Amino acid sequence: MDYAAAFDKAITALKEQEPRVMTLEEARKRDISYVELRTEDYILPCIVGSLGDGDVIYVKPLSAGFSRIFPRREDYGKNWRCWTARPTEEQRKAVKWDD
DSSP: OOHHHHHHHHHHHHHHHSOOBOOHHHHHHSSOEEEEETTSSOEEEEEEEEETTTTEEEEEESSTTOOOBOOBGGGBTTTEEEESSOOOHHHHHHSOOOO
């Protein structure tokens, strides 16, 4: 058995599970995304989708007390972004926003 190859494969699999920022298209294909709003200091588990012809995006937080958010598609990566899993504070700060 090649232990080095097995170790490398395990490390790769673990890294793939780490939270990362997705493209908008990726986020729309998932059941749940973790949405970060640039002006806020928290991450919300949400459903991300589109209404009508796909130009209007909706974000429906899964927490009680929040209504739908309608961010603009063209602001993705600038004012809002979606993660594959809830990131740590360090991960949030390490990933730069599009400016």
